[in-house]
Amino acid sequence: MEGKKRYFLELSYKGTPFHGWQIQQNALTVQEVIEKALSLYFRREISIMGSGRTDTGVHATMQVCHFDLADQVPNGNFLKGINALLPREIAIHSIRPVREDAHARFDAERRSYFYRIIFRKDPFLDELAWLCFHRPDMDLMNQACEILMKHEDFECFSKVKTEVNHFRCQIFSAHWEQKDNQLLFHITANRFLRGMVRAIVGTLMEIGNGTRPLSSLEEIILSKDRNKAGKAAPAKGLFLSQIEYPAQLYLD
Structure with missing residues (x-):
């Protein structure tokens, strides 16, 4: 043009x-x-x-x-x-x-998402959060985040039908935090696979709720099998929150 x-x-x-x-x-x-x-x-x-x-x-x-x-x-x-x-x-x-x-x-050099979970019905957040009634063990889920960041191949958290050349992602940070009546998951990486964050949230919630042992996370990741990971968390709690670019791209 x-x-x-x-x-x-x-x-x-x-x-x-x-x-x-x-x-x-x-x-x-x-x-x-x-x-x-x-x-x-x-x-x-x-x-x-x-x-x-x-x-x-x-x-x-x-x-x-x-x-x-x-x-x-x-x-x-x-x-x-x-x-x-x-x-x-x-x-x-x-x-x-x-x-x-x-x-x-x-x-884009880095992308960030956050996922919101609430523990009581809230008409203002109904379409913006996953409503759960059982509070998970946040410390256990943060231990799981440490395991996540030791790996790069996340095929186990990717949707099966996806057009990618590889499943490697560099996770720069991942953690859970309690904020009032909300539980927030934050994750930043160079790239994300289709369905990856929701699959991670669903799996970590199973660990936090005690239905899946922490030790299983390493096995899930190494298996590269989506069927081994947990059910994807609902879409409505997920937010794309930050995109970072080199400063030299901008002309103003």
């Missing part, structure tokens, strides 16, 4: 009404809604590339995507205008010019 300029959008969304991030036939997705809004705003067809996919019902407090423009520069009214075209479940927070070869997916 001659004279094109590339931009990164930072956005957030509530995933409840969407069938995930990526465009699908006969299903409403976040990517589709944003592309339609951008195309309407700029009066030309716009395609976006996200930092990664999120599954049906998964949320994002921070997602990043890139798109290209030719012979147009977003003005100071862009954020107001584009948000007016989007549903209340999606918000664009910033637009930043980046290098022409910058890529929202391939240039």
